[in-house]
């Protein structure tokens with residue numbers, strides 16, 4: 001039997017949360033943004049934006065412009081823009097380390113629309129560390145106990161989902177709501193607090209899941225309260241120096257720095273991909289019922305765990321490893337092409353290729369490639385990384401010849417997992433958990449804004465097949 005949960009929602013949490021620079025900045029923005037929404041609702045609700053077709057209803061609502069999402073927009077040709085800024089512009093303007101912006105700076109940007117200073121960015125790092133310190137740098141005891149008792153072969157994404165759901169027992173939003181202490185105008189405040197607590201806890205949760213996977217649940221590292229969020233994720237994976245972790249792969253100093261920077265880069269660019277992708281949309285949908293942020297994001301994680309979405313990161317690595325076993329020479333294009341055709345002819349997808357919206361190579365993929373190109377010495381003897389690079393030149397023309405997909409180019413998942421694999425994170429099922437850490441940021445930021453705006457429960461109208469047929473005959477005859 002599981003022990004009863006105890007509350008860990010300490011006063012230290014609430015003190016540092018309510019006085020945070022981020023929350024103060026957000027608070028100032030609320031009146032103007034609410035009045036902009038009110039103006040749209042009162043004066044422009046009947047303006048027509050889009051036509052919904054039968055094709056979109058039976059085709060996964062592709063292209064329907066039907067969600068409010070403020071943080072990011074996705075252009076088919078240019079890729080993701082964070083508050084209007086491309087990844088390159090973010091790299092040039094957001095504060096970071098070694099030229100790589102910190103995911104914390106992205107939180108500030110997405111939530112407030114403003115480029116933070118280094119000090120503002122650090123205030124978020126400090127906020128996370130205050131939250132962790134108030135928990136003695138440990139998961140709440142009940143969450144830890146449940147995570148310790150999970151079957152060790154339970155898929156890491158299932159573990160992540162369970163861990164997030166367990167954290168919900170400490171939800172400030174849910175507790176205040178249950179006690180009748182908050183009204184609609186205040187929902188955002190405790191949603192903000194929960195979201196920060198959730199993101200702060202991810203290094204602990206991801207560390208627990210990874211240690212369940214490879215170390216019988218025994219910790220691989222510890223939190224360093226003077227370091228940033230990404231560093232602490234690396235540390236909990238046993239991938240920092242022996243000062244903070246076991247340095248499980250005996251990486252040298254340069255490799256440790258590179259791995260940490262890979263993590264910062266990866267976590268920074270996966271945060272959000274506008275609102276329609278499954279993990280974001282699901283978080284928004286479930287959140288619209290006023291489920292707390294932990295339950296809402298756990299739902300998003302369940303969506304990310306599908307192989308057509310985030311789990312493609314795992315499938316790509318499996319694909320590359322199997323391919324490498326069959327291909328002795330990365331320059332043997334004929335053999336590689338025939339292997340790709342074999343997959344296509346058996347009616348399966350090539351993981352890491354194609355996209356529902358993008359019509360050019362994913363700029364996030366290009367950023368991952370650049371990371372490799374800037375470290376040629378490190379990667380020159382890695383056959384998997386070479387194969388990943390080779391595939392990006394061969395697969396698009398094959399997919400074009402295959403003639404089915406609307407976008408034959410690599411997406412972000414085509415490269416990321418194999419770079420983690422290179423540095424020694426080699427458990428295939430784990431890659432999407434790292435994705436899940438990053439993706440918390442965009443959907444939770446939007447959830448806070450959903451509650452500031454007071455958006456209603458999401459509830460589209462469905463139609464049955466008969467009605468669709470009837471509508472098509474009446475409209476075409």
Ligand SMILES: CC(=O)SCCNC(=O)CCNC(=O)[C@H](O)C(C)(C)COP(=O)(O)OP(=O)(O)OC[C@H]1O[C@@H](n2cnc3c(N)ncnc32)[C@H](O)[C@@H]1OP(=O)(O)O
Nearest residue numbers: 308309312349350351352353354355356404405406407411
């Ligand atoms: C973080 C992310 O989520 S990025 C995406 C990660 N997912 C993958 O990499 C999995 C492989 N890719 C795919 O399955 C798809 O390209 C998706 C799911 C990403 C997008 O799906 P859609 O928008 O439906 O793609 P599209 O309109 O191009 O599909 C048309 C046809 O091409 C096929 N197709 C699309 N991509 C591929 C691919 N990589 N390999 C083979 N066939 C493909 C589709 O299965 C579909 O076939 P069907 O007509 O028999 O049903």
Ligand SMILES: O=C([O-])CC(=O)C(=O)O
Nearest residue numbers: 272273276277278356357
């Ligand atoms: O936009 C999508 O549909 C999938 C994707 O690339 C992401 O969520 O990062």
